[in-house]
Amino acid sequence: MxxxxxxxxxxxxxxxxxxxxxxxxxxxxxxxxxxxxxxxxxxxxxxxxxxxxxxxxxxxxxxxxxxxxxxxxxxxxxxxxxxxxxxxxxxxxxxxxxxxxxxxxxxxxxxxxxxxxxxxxxxxxxxxxxxxxxxxxxxxxxxxxxxxxxxxxxxxxxxxxxxxxxxxxxxxxxxxxxxxxxxxxxxxxxxxxxxxxxxxxxxKPEKRKPEANVTAVDLGINTTATIAVVTHTGTVIHSEFIHPGRDIDRRDKRLKSVSVRASKTMGKGGNIHKGFCSLTYKKCQRINNQISHIVSKRIVEIADQFNSEAIVFENLKGWKAKGGRKRSNLKQRFHGWLKAKIRDFTEMKWTELGGKVVEVVAAYTSKLAYDGSGTVKRDSRNYSLATFPSGKRFNADLNGAYNIGARGVLKLVRRNSNEGRSSKRSGRPPRSWACLCDLWVKANSKLA
Incomplete structure (x- = not known):
């Protein structure tokens, strides 16, 4: 035991x-x-x-x-x-x-x-x-x-x-x-x-009697956290976007001032001394903690409101930031991505209420359409929008949250999870790359 x-x-x-x-x-x-x-x-x-x-x-x-x-x-x-x-x-x-x-x-x-x-x-x-x-x-x-x-x-x-x-x-x-x-x-x-x-x-939290649903969280850059509450039958009963933009702007404004001060200090060459702008970095770190607490608190409130069985995150351990186009600030924005802090703070708060946190494979959560139609195409001008093979336009983060929720449900239902194993059927992605439509198929098969 x-x-x-x-x-x-x-x-x-x-x-x-x-x-x-x-x-x-x-x-x-x-x-x-x-x-x-x-x-x-x-x-x-x-x-x-x-x-x-x-x-x-x-x-x-x-x-x-x-x-x-x-x-x-x-x-x-x-x-x-x-x-x-x-x-x-x-x-x-x-x-x-x-x-x-x-x-x-x-x-x-x-x-x-x-x-x-x-x-x-x-x-x-x-x-x-x-x-x-x-x-x-x-x-x-x-x-x-x-x-x-x-x-x-x-x-x-x-x-x-x-x-x-x-x-x-x-x-x-x-x-x-x-x-x-x-x-x-x-x-x-x-x-x-x-x-x-x-x-x-x-x-010592009281023993919970949860409902048959999970709270899925997609952590992003354009939107800090996208929430979807998914039932075991694949029904989305709640969705929400959490993005404390004011605090993020305060942090980014201070980080921008560091580069300005560094260019004035170094000129065209030279080095900056150890501890340069240390007080600014500490302030930004405190703002990051505040953002993480705001987001994690809201995630736990939603999970508690719908009495979810678990909160589901992508397993992003070991993920490293990659740069975008030349002169883009994508890599810098990835360094401000609070994926670890939000996940850890959420687990601390949710464990206190007697809940559990589940991690699923992160591959293709946003790339596969939740309706099973295939691979989505991101909008070049607005990366938060995705176009399905059927022509349907949908929020990319919300699509990812749906798929994360589906994988979380399947992981909870299957005690002996098949994470990482490939399907025997040719042409089908690994079973760990499940989409929301897989829950629909499973629910219909039970009814049949």
Whole structure:
């Protein structure tokens, strides 16, 4: 029996602390990081003894080295209690877990480097980074207390003692409202720009009873995503085009400014320095993430609305951009194609609802007419239009979405899929190149 995949998702709960509370929260993070740096040194020194222990056994083993109690007066590192007086036990255990993870990662990477497993022959050995930008994990009852979902009480350091302070929660998402979701220990994120709780949830979706249909997605350049909801009998019950043009224009305008600045910097020759226009590229990357989230959210909404059995994508792994005519920007446009991001974000959102994602062979999805009449011909002036052998003009992306949906249905119906095998009948394309008309034939044969 297949073990169900564990689905962990994180919500951001924004906090609205006063200036005094913000200082207390910042001081708490600062002290926590200092403790983590101290513990990294201790754990690395004794890693030969600690490395083989389980996570549950490692924490008490580290505490025996640095935490003094009435039953344990003599310890090897008494400086920790002096430097971090009355440090809360649950903050200490969270710091130990984080420091052990840092050391374990370093030891593994260094062993791989020593064994010759390197990206380059002249790669330098990894470094043990004890000065990390970590944030404290909060344990319920000991480090934080929820007062409804409007306020949270957090244990903070005021420079001398650990006290409780109540902070207002200004905004949060909906995962806490789902009864099947289990809230885990949040992290306190405080810096110059943000102040919020990063709250992970162990999501356990309810068992679905889907309808006999799939939501097919054709990812393109002219239209970001074309959706078609296809039933097992080949009926298209919904179609939709998703194209956040305003965000795409914002991204392309910034990328265009990079080439203009590069030409002014280099002139007729020369090189640009490393990190050239890095801030612009980061901004474009954030816009791409926003576009992917907008598109994937809408795809999942459609699949949920029609209670689809699965969301179907083309398998585009390993696909590489090819240039078009001379001086065309086709290759550049392909580099802005968010096929991987949209697919991954969609799978994350859909899995949380208990759905599954199916991939089908991408060959000839847009090239074959969905009605089985043959190969389509693209319009030279408007590439999004296709002409069928019968003379019918149709949207090329929508035609592709129909065929993707048909292949997804056949893949779900046939447990032992014949992907990649050629048909025994001469003159017929491989069975994985199915079209929407194949579902019609199958439905009619059942009725006959």
């Amino acid at each position: 297949k073990t169900p995949t564990k689905v962990i998702r994180t919500d951001k709960w924004k906090l609205n602390p006063s200036s005094g509370q913000k200082a207390l929260l910042s001081e708490t993070v600062k002290v926590y990081r200092q403790a983590c740096r101290y513990l990294v040194g201790i754990i690395y020194t004794h890693w030969s003894e600690l490395g083989g222990l389980t996570a549950d056994a490692l924490t008490p083993a580290v505490e025996q080295l640095m935490h003094q109690t009435a039953k344990r007066p003599n310890i090897k590192y008494p400086q920790f209690n002096k430097a971090f007086y009355k440090f809360p036990s649950y903050y200490r255990r969270a710091a130990i877990a984080f420091a052990a993870g840092q050391v374990s990662s370093y030891v593994t990477r260094y062993s791989e480097w020593q064994s010759g497993n390197r990206k380059r022959k002249d790669s330098k050995p990894p470094l043990l980074n004890a000065d990390t930008g970590c944030y404290p994990a909060l344990y319920k009852g000991q480090c934080y207390k929820l007062h409804g979902f409007d306020q949270v009480e957090i244990k903070v350091f005021d420079g001398k003692n650990w006290i409780w302070t109540k902070v207002q929660i200004t905004s949060l998402r909906e995962r806490h409202a789902c009864t099947t979701n289990k809230m885990m220990s949040p992290s306190l994120i405080v810096n110059d720009r943000y102040c919020h709780l990063s709250v992970p949830f162990n999501c």
